[in-house]
Amino acid sequence: MAVQTETTNKFSNYINGDWVVSDTNEVITRTNPANTEDVVGQVQKSSKEDLDKAVAAAKAAKKGWKNLSGAERGQYLYKAADILESRLEEVAECMTREMGKTLPEAKGETARGVAILRYYAGEGMRKVGDVIPSSDSEALMFTTRAPLGVVGVITPWNFPVAIPIWKTAPALVYGNTVVLKPATEAAVTCAKVFECFEEAGLPNGVVNMVTGPGSVIGQGIAEHPDINGITFTGSNTVGKNIGQTALKRGAKYQLEMGGKNPVIVAADADLDLAVEATISGGLRSTGQKCTATSRVIVQSDVYDEFREKLVAKVKEIQVGDGLQDGVWMGPSASESQLNTVLSYIEKGKEEGKLLVGGERLTGAEYDKGYFVAPTVFDEIATDATIAQEEIFGPVLALMKVDDLEEAIELANDVEYGLSASIFTTNIQKMLSFINDMDAGLVRINAESAGVELQAPFGGMKQSSSHSREQGEAAKEFFTSIKTVFVK
Numbered sequence: 001m002a003v004q005t006e007t008t009n010k011f012s013n014y015i016n017g018d019w020v021v022s023d024t025n026e027v028i029t030r031t032n033p034a035n036t037e038d039v040v041g042q043v044q045k046s047s048k049e050d051l052d053k054a055v056a057a058a059k060a061a062k063k064g065w066k067n068l069s070g071a072e073r074g075q076y077l078y079k080a081a082d083i084l085e086s087r088l089e090e091v092a093e094c095m096t097r098e099m100g101k102t103l104p105e106a107k108g109e110t111a112r113g114v115a116i117l118r119y120y121a122g123e124g125m126r127k128v129g130d131v132i133p134s135s136d137s138e139a140l141m142f143t144t145r146a147p148l149g150v151v152g153v154i155t156p157w158n159f160p161v162a163i164p165i166w167k168t169a170p171a172l173v174y175g176n177t178v179v180l181k182p183a184t185e186a187a188v189t190c191a192k193v194f195e196c197f198e199e200a201g202l203p204n205g206v207v208n209m210v211t212g213p214g215s216v217i218g219q220g221i222a223e224h225p226d227i228n229g230i231t232f233t234g235s236n237t238v239g240k241n242i243g244q245t246a247l248k249r250g251a252k253y254q255l256e257m258g259g260k261n262p263v264i265v266a267a268d269a270d271l272d273l274a275v276e277a278t279i280s281g282g283l284r285s286t287g288q289k290c291t292a293t294s295r296v297i298v299q300s301d302v303y304d305e306f307r308e309k310l311v312a313k314v315k316e317i318q319v320g321d322g323l324q325d326g327v328w329m330g331p332s333a334s335e336s337q338l339n340t341v342l343s344y345i346e347k348g349k350e351e352g353k354l355l356v357g358g359e360r361l362t363g364a365e366y367d368k369g370y371f372v373a374p375t376v377f378d379e380i381a382t383d384a385t386i387a388q389e390e391i392f393g394p395v396l397a398l399m400k401v402d403d404l405e406e407a408i409e410l411a412n413d414v415e416y417g418l419s420a421s422i423f424t425t426n427i428q429k430m431l432s433f434i435n436d437m438d439a440g441l442v443r444i445n446a447e448s449a450g451v452e453l454q455a456p457f458g459g460m461k462q463s464s465s466h467s468r469e470q471g472e473a474a475k476e477f478f479t480s481i482k483t484v485f486v487k
């Protein structure tokens with residue numbers, strides 16, 4: 001295993017089975033968003049030439065990897081899962097230090113990474129096609145699946161282990177080779193995941209990781225003629241640009257982007273449950289999930305009571321360094337993310353009434369980090385900026401409605417359609433919500449976040465490229481169907 005990480009905390013690119021420094025000889029220093037004096041590590045500030053080497057390695061490894069059986073490919077994923085599991089504490093702690101989510105959340109996410117690896121390892125032994133009756137009685141017709149070839153994976157910083165794995169594991173098990181570019185804000189943690197792939201003994205070139213600026217390495221992946229498919233999670237602006245670039249050169253692409261997810265609280269809801277789920281869905285991970293709740297649409301009959309309960313609970317939230325016991329919410333992941341959140345909070349103060357929070361936290365515990373108070377706004381109209389744009393921070397906007405019809409209308413009144421939840425005990429309301437809500441993930445009496453690895457995940461409207469990832473749905477992106485006719 002690479003000793004580089006333990007001794008120097010300097011992480012190289014992983015190319016063709018080797019840890020190699022960039023031709024640029026430049027590194028990016030990663031610091032802890034809870035305490036910027038804590039250096040987490042350094043990663044390579046790579047160039048297009050580094051990317052070219054990784055793509056060449058992935059291309060050369062393509063044939064040998066594809067020719068293994070699915071079960072053989074799956075064995076490597078089982079090994080990687082066992083190795084990651086044995087390093088769970090260390091990887092989780094690194095994640096907390098690198099992007100701020102609390103240690104229990106980081107451990108949960110790392111365990112989820114292990115489970116995803118095992119799920120896709122098993123996928124290597126499942127069916128890949130169907131027999132379809134031919135109109136010719138002497139012929140056999142069936143479908144099988146072919147890998148795309150080299151897949152470019154571009155990942156964000158909010159799930160540093162789970163997202164790289166939920167894209168890489170299916171890519172590999174269905175026979176593709178991979179070049180991954182992690183978000184710089186999560187690159188040290190991602191390098192540790194790649195150490196697990198290395199130790200699992202994947203053949204050289206099958207998985208590669210190149211760190212560096214999105215405008216160079218990410219854009220380079222989108223443009224590269226030898227990359228056959230691109231899977232991306234991140235912002236809408238970058239995602240759409242990747243989609244257009246890929247389309248121009250005929251590459252397959254898959255984009256998972258923003259959300260502006262509502263929770264509806266009906267008059268008959270269990271209010272304590274709804275409060276708990278609104279807080280968990282909206283504020284865990286400091287609101288930095290594409291599935292985070294950000295609009296809270298409450299029926300007028302229970303509006304005051306719900307608001308009172310919500311504000312009381314939000315005031316109890318303990319914010320701090322996610323490594324410390326008892327801390328429930330960590331910092332924003334980066335200075336730029338903090339500034340974005342603070343600017344939306346200022347906007348919210350113009351657009352509605354601030355109920356709680358609304359500021360950057362200061363004081364000995366907070367001054368070296370990017371801490372913002374969990375924030376709730378009241379009296380927010382549906383056309384307000386903070387009701388329309390993705391904030392990616394711990395900010396909730398309350399909106400009052402008279403009935404369910406109006407609630408669903410408001411819930412749908414955004415350009416996104418990723419996830420949505422409702423709290424109600426009335427079956428008819430549940431069914432209306434399921435039918436009428438334009439979202440890829442609809443959840444009843446459960447928070448808007450929380451994706452299960454074995455189920456399809458993706459959004460409607462502007463939230464995705466209308467594809468789905470995870471579960472069996474991943475097969476649709478990472479393979480092409482081949483129809484075979486034999487006579």
Ligand SMILES: NC(=O)C1=CN([C@@H]2O[C@H](COP(=O)(O)OP(=O)(O)OC[C@H]3O[C@@H](n4cnc5c(N)ncnc54)[C@H](O)[C@@H]3O)[C@@H](O)[C@H]2O)C=CC1
Nearest residue numbers: 155156182183214215218219234235238257258290390392
């Ligand atoms: N859907 C989600 O889960 C995520 C949504 N976001 C949203 O995006 C906002 C900004 O966050 P960022 O980190 O700046 O997201 P981003 O979209 O810039 O970054 C996501 C990934 O794309 C890469 N990238 C950046 N520029 C690129 C380019 N020109 N070509 C190809 N790849 C490129 C980044 O290096 C990173 O690996 C957040 O405030 C949030 O609203 C961010 C991260 C995840």
Ligand SMILES: O=C(O)CCC(=O)C(=O)O
Nearest residue numbers: 288289290291449450451
């Ligand atoms: O809610 C989750 O567990 C997943 C969220 C997600 O995919 C994201 O924020 O990018």
